[in-house]
Amino acid sequence: MSPAGRQFRAYLASELRRLVRNSRFLFFTAAFPALFYLLLVHVFPGGELAGLSANGYLLASMGAYGVMGAGLNLFGTRLAIERNEGWMQLLRTTPLRLGVMLGARFLSGVLFGLGVALLMLAVGATQGVRMDAALWVTAWLALAAGALPFGALGLALGYLVDSRTGQVVTLVIYFFLAVFGGLWWPVEIMPPAMQDLAHDLPSYHFAHLVRLAMAGRSVVEPLLILLAYTVAFLGLAAWAYRRDERRVYA
Amino acid sequence: MSEVWAVEAEGVRKRFGQVEALVGLDFRLGRGQIVAILGPNGAGKTTLLSLLLGLRRPTAGRIAVFGEPPGSLAARARIGAMLQETSVIEELRVKETIDLFRSFYADPRPTAELLELAGLTREANRMAAGLSGGQKRRLAFALALAGRPDLLFLDEPTVGFDVESRRRFWDVVRGLARETTVVLSTHYLEEADALAHRVIVLFRGRIVADAPPEAIKAGFGGRWIRFDFDGEAPPFDPARLPGAKRVELGRGRARVLTVRSDEALRELVRHPVREIEVRGADLEEAFLAITSGEAEDGAQGGRGEGPALAAALGAKEDAT
Numbered sequence: 001m002s003p004a005g006r007q008f009r010a011y012l013a014s015e016l017r018r019l020v021r022n023s024r025f026l027f028f029t030a031a032f033p034a035l036f037y038l039l040l041v042h043v044f045p046g047g048e049l050a051g052l053s054a055n056g057y058l059l060a061s062m063g064a065y066g067v068m069g070a071g072l073n074l075f076g077t078r079l080a081i082e083r084n085e086g087w088m089q090l091l092r093t094t095p096l097r098l099g100v101m102l103g104a105r106f107l108s109g110v111l112f113g114l115g116v117a118l119l120m121l122a123v124g125a126t127q128g129v130r131m132d133a134a135l136w137v138t139a140w141l142a143l144a145a146g147a148l149p150f151g152a153l154g155l156a157l158g159y160l161v162d163s164r165t166g167q168v169v170t171l172v173i174y175f176f177l178a179v180f181g182g183l184w185w186p187v188e189i190m191p192p193a194m195q196d197l198a199h200d201l202p203s204y205h206f207a208h209l210v211r212l213a214m215a216g217r218s219v220v221e222p223l224l225i226l227l228a229y230t231v232a233f234l235g236l237a238a239w240a241y242r243r244d245e246r247r248v249y250a
Numbered sequence: 251m252s253e254v255w256a257v258e259a260e261g262v263r264k265r266f267g268q269v270e271a272l273v274g275l276d277f278r279l280g281r282g283q284i285v286a287i288l289g290p291n292g293a294g295k296t297t298l299l300s301l302l303l304g305l306r307r308p309t310a311g312r313i314a315v316f317g318e319p320p321g322s323l324a325a326r327a328r329i330g331a332m333l334q335e336t337s338v339i340e341e342l343r344v345k346e347t348i349d350l351f352r353s354f355y356a357d358p359r360p361t362a363e364l365l366e367l368a369g370l371t372r373e374a375n376r377m378a379a380g381l382s383g384g385q386k387r388r389l390a391f392a393l394a395l396a397g398r399p400d401l402l403f404l405d406e407p408t409v410g411f412d413v414e415s416r417r418r419f420w421d422v423v424r425g426l427a428r429e430t431t432v433v434l435s436t437h438y439l440e441e442a443d444a445l446a447h448r449v450i451v452l453f454r455g456r457i458v459a460d461a462p463p464e465a466i467k468a469g470f471g472g473r474w475i476r477f478d479f480d481g482e483a484p485p486f487d488p489a490r491l492p493g494a495k496r497v498e499l500g501r502g503r504a505r506v507l508t509v510r511s512d513e514a515l516r517e518l519v520r521h522p523v524r525e526i527e528v529r530g531a532d533l534e535e536a537f538l539a540i541t542s543g544e545a546e547d548g549a550q551g552g553r554g555e556g557p558a559l560a561a562a563l564g565a566k567e568d569a570t
Binding site for chain 1: 304305306307321323326327329330333334337346349351353355390393397
């Protein structure tokens with residue numbers, strides 16, 4: 001195996017091991033959205049929204065909420081901490097390539113997102129959400145796709161914030177995107193001004209993507225929007241990385 | 251040939267805004283040497299290490315690590331570093347952390363050997379977060395050795411070690427130095443004295459001394475002369491002994507630190523004193539003498555003390 005391949009595999013394995021062992025992280029990104037979903041389906045009256053059952057609609061929202069949290073926290077908080085505690089400096093003295101390290105982390109985020117999505121869909125199935133087998137798979141992939149823009153945003157945050165403020169800043173952004181993107185309560189019941197704001201947020205388009213996928217409709221538009229967000233956030237991350245480079249390693 | 255040298259530095263300068271952290275350093279490090287870098291806080295030690303590690307770039311000058319630019323993959327493949335600020339990855343076991351680092355290198359040391367060298371064999375399956383401060387430092391040491399480095403950087407390595415672990419650590423480092431160049435920055439002057447073949451003293455971004463520890467001691471530290479006398483006060487003013495740098499007076503006993511011990515002794519025996527005892531000053535005293543600006547004094551007074559001092563001062567003249 002090539003040196004880069006060997007490093008990538010080992011780093012990915014070690015990242016996944018770390019994720020599975022971090023109970024606080026697991027709680028906030030996996031257990032919390034699942035429990036919140038169970039709460040919401042009992043609070044909201046039934047009926048239909050955006051062509052889905054209420055339980056299906058909420059599943060899309062909370063699934064998106066969980067995957068978004070995984071992406072943001074995976075990089076935002078953890079990367080900031082590792083940067084601050086000298087771990088990143090130490091890695092820079094080894095032959096581990098930066099691209100390999102970030103790539104492995106990114107893939108671990110996507111894989112973790114797939115796991116969170118799977119858990120959410122399983123919980124949804126227990127709450128009477130019914131779809132064709134093919135739609136379950138598209139819904140799963142749609143949920144996992146959210147790991148891309150929010151992983152990229154997390155990466156940017158990881159290089160923008162420091163370890164002391166990182167957790168708070170990441171959390172504020174997380175909740176802002178969740179609340180105003182219509183993940184905690186449906187966009188359809190928001191006042192018009194808030195609906196306008198929601199339509200500018202990646203979180204809305206992510207949940208929208210999942211809802212369309214679950215309803216078996218075309219997902220092209222939100223998918224393209226999310227890809228555009230991914231590119232923009234990666235650009236921001238590259239800028240933040242270079243800024244950090246100049247500050248710490250000039 | 252550059253390859254002969256583990257490190258070559260020519261005219262290295264580093265400026266942070268208005269602050270000149272390093273003001274023109276020239277030195278070469280050969281293979282299999284243990285070199286201690288000493289200096290008070292702000293002397294430029296950390297800056298120098300960060301340049302050698304490739305974490306920062308010099309403002310001017312050239313550095314080569316085995317002929318390669320620091321920070322290049324080729325250079326990074328041949329070095330190992332134990333940094334001052336060590337953190338551990340919380341969710342990994344000791345062995346897992348070591349294996350992660352081993353995966354970075356083409357021909358890593360076996361895990362068992364690394365555990366053994368770091369004295370962590372019994373802790374192999376413990377979570378890294380649960381280690382004591384000293385054990386975390388030892389884990390950092392194991393990580394630094396994972397790639398069989400030809401050049402090993404140890405930044406304040408034994409902070410948090412108990413006496414026993416420190417001795418053990420020194421033995422391991424001595425063993426490694428047969429094939430590895432070791433660059434050690436330390437506040438424990440005893441450590442530099444015990445370990446290093448060569449001591450580079452940094453002060454205000456310059457190399458003020460570059461010599462074996464014995465020469466640093468002989469050249470700068472001078473010697474302590476102790477003697478007993480009768481009565482309340484000595485029969486003469488000990489501060490006026492040739493080369494006297496410091497005088498400590500006790501009941502019927504005096505201790506004088508002098509950089510011209512031979513002349514001071516000749517002078518001393520003319521007075522009615524008893525029980526004269528002479529011993530070399532340790533590195534800590536040498537260090538204080540240099541960095542408190544007394545080195546110039548010592549240089550003038552030390553003319554009679556031979557080539558050691560000249561060697562110690564040679565680098566200083568070059569640096570300006």
